[in-house]
Amino acid sequence: MLRVESSARTIAGRYDVLAHIGEGGMGIVHRVRDRQTDRTFAIKQAWSRGLPGSTPCLDPRAGILRESEALSRLDHHHIVRLSAAGTDESGEPFLVLELLEHTGTIVDLPQGASAGQRIRVLVQMFSALAHVHGADLIHGDVTPSNVLLCTHSVLPGAPPSLEPRVCLIDFGLAVRSGEHAILPELEASGPPSLVGSALYLAPELIEGAPMSTASDLYAAGMIAVEVLTRTNPRSRAGPRMTLAALREFPVAWLDESAAALGRELVALLRRLLARDPGRRCPCASEVAFELEAIGKR
Numbered sequence: 001m002l003r004v005e006s007s008a009r010t011i012a013g014r015y016d017v018l019a020h021i022g023e024g025g026m027g028i029v030h031r032v033r034d035r036q037t038d039r040t041f042a043i044k045q046a047w048s049r050g051l052p053g054s055t056p057c058l059d060p061r062a063g064i065l066r067e068s069e070a071l072s073r074l075d076h077h078h079i080v081r082l083s084a085a086g087t088d089e090s091g092e093p094f095l096v097l098e099l100l101e102h103t104g105t106i107v108d109l110p111q112g113a114s115a116g117q118r119i120r121v122l123v124q125m126f127s128a129l130a131h132v133h134g135a136d137l138i139h140g141d142v143t144p145s146n147v148l149l150c151t152h153s154v155l156p157g158a159p160p161s162l163e164p165r166v167c168l169i170d171f172g173l174a175v176r177s178g179e180h181a182i183l184p185e186l187e188a189s190g191p192p193s194l195v196g197s198a199l200y201l202a203p204e205l206i207e208g209a210p211m212s213t214a215s216d217l218y219a220a221g222m223i224a225v226e227v228l229t230r231t232n233p234r235s236r237a238g239p240r241m242t243l244a245a246l247r248e249f250p251v252a253w254l255d256e257s258a259a260a261l262g263r264e265l266v267a268l269l270r271r272l273l274a275r276d277p278g279r280r281c282p283c284a285s286e287v288a289f290e291l292e293a294i295g296k297r
Contacts, residue, residue: 012094063173117163199234268290268294
């Protein structure tokens, strides 16, 4: 829910803050009006002095700059669009982003959503990820909170779209393909203290391997499981989930779900969730293509 600002505030002398949209481990997001164009946008600012519950070893300012660089290389209907970037009166960086309306996460589809609808939103997600990887980038934080479902109107007063638009956001951990980027704060006896959820981490990241397109695909595969079945098999381990539990491949879940989902979908999920990164689907575009074909049968 939007929180209306109690006092007028302007960023960089141009953007009037209208409401608070949300916050995360590295940034805070506001709804703003651009005085020059009279259009509304979302502005993302870095936390300048940390935040309780944030990831202390991540530099919020560096994350904003990393996100700006990544988004400047991307242009896709299912990826949030960057309009501008700058620094505010205090010298803190900010991003001016497309304002996404009526949002939920990709796993928030109504319980009555058909199998075809669920597959179509997954096609959108993997298409976005294919564009990211095609730009030689790794997202690094593919979790439901960063894959939004948006219902928005092109014209004021028009009804919401019947089919939601999937939109990939938050590139604060994004790196170029081939960079030896290891996720921080991997604890020895408990879930990693990371931006995002440990439920979607690829096993090799838990072992200390660098992020890769394969680890993005594993995370997207776990989201696909949740979209298709409305549950995450790793959550069975409970709130005190250990790193050992995270490493386990959900074989039991795949066996249990084979009849309900069908052999083709389960075979695809097995390849996405392979413990060995070399045995996973080679690219997101192939996954999108296969899902689209399954959805038409």
